[in-house]
Amino acid sequence: MDLPPAITTYLTAHNTRDVDRAVACYAPDAVVIDDGRGHHGTAEIRAWLAGAAAEYTYTTELVSATRLGEDTRLGEERYDVTQRLEGDFPGGVVDLHYRFTLRGSSIVRLMIEP
Numbered sequence: 001m002d003l004p005p006a007i008t009t010y011l012t013a014h015n016t017r018d019v020d021r022a023v024a025c026y027a028p029d030a031v032v033i034d035d036g037r038g039h040h041g042t043a044e045i046r047a048w049l050a051g052a053a054a055e056y057t058y059t060t061e062l063v064s065a066t067r068l069g070e071d072t073r074l075g076e077e078r079y080d081v082t083q084r085l086e087g088d089f090p091g092g093v094v095d096l097h098y099r100f101t102l103r104g105s106s107i108v109r110l111m112i113e114p
Contacts, residue, residue, distance in 0.1 A: 001065045007079060007100055014099050015060050019049045027106040034112040058087025062097060077102045 006025045012020035023046045032039040032048060039048040052064075061084045068078040081098040094114060101109035 001067065003065055003079065003081070004077070004102055004105070006102055006105055007081065009082075010096075010107060011062075014049070018048060022049055024108070025107050027103060027108045030106070030108050030110070032110045032112070034110075038047075056087050056089040058085045058089060060085050068099075075103055076108065 010022055010025040013019075013025070016070055023042050026042055026045055028042055029040075030042065030045060032045050034048065036050075039045050042101070063082040063084050065079065065081045068080055070077040079100045079102070081100065082095055083098060084093065084095050086093045097111075099109075099111040100107055
């Protein structure tokens with residue numbers, strides 16, 4: 001499936017550990033929820049991305065991508081992207097859902113969960 005540029009740019013930047021490029025995909029008031037913790041605004045998201053990039057070494061493979069729908073009242077679209085991560089983290093392999101909410105050309109919410 002063709003994903004919006006904000007998602008493809010973010011995934012590429014995240015995979016190559018390009019924090020500046022990844023952060024540029026987010027709206028200023030965006031929220032990321034990963035591992036049960038919320039990161040609010042681009043400053044917290046930048047810190048989260050920098051920490052995640054340094055903590056483990058891993059590769060990713062796109063498994064699937066689905067458009068979940070849109071809320072025309074809010075001008076938002078939702079997508080679920082599943083990626084397989086393999087690396088030196090506990091367990092070594094995991095499939096993660098990246099649940100994106102976009103408003104216009106920016107990511108306003110990302111929830112990452114198994």
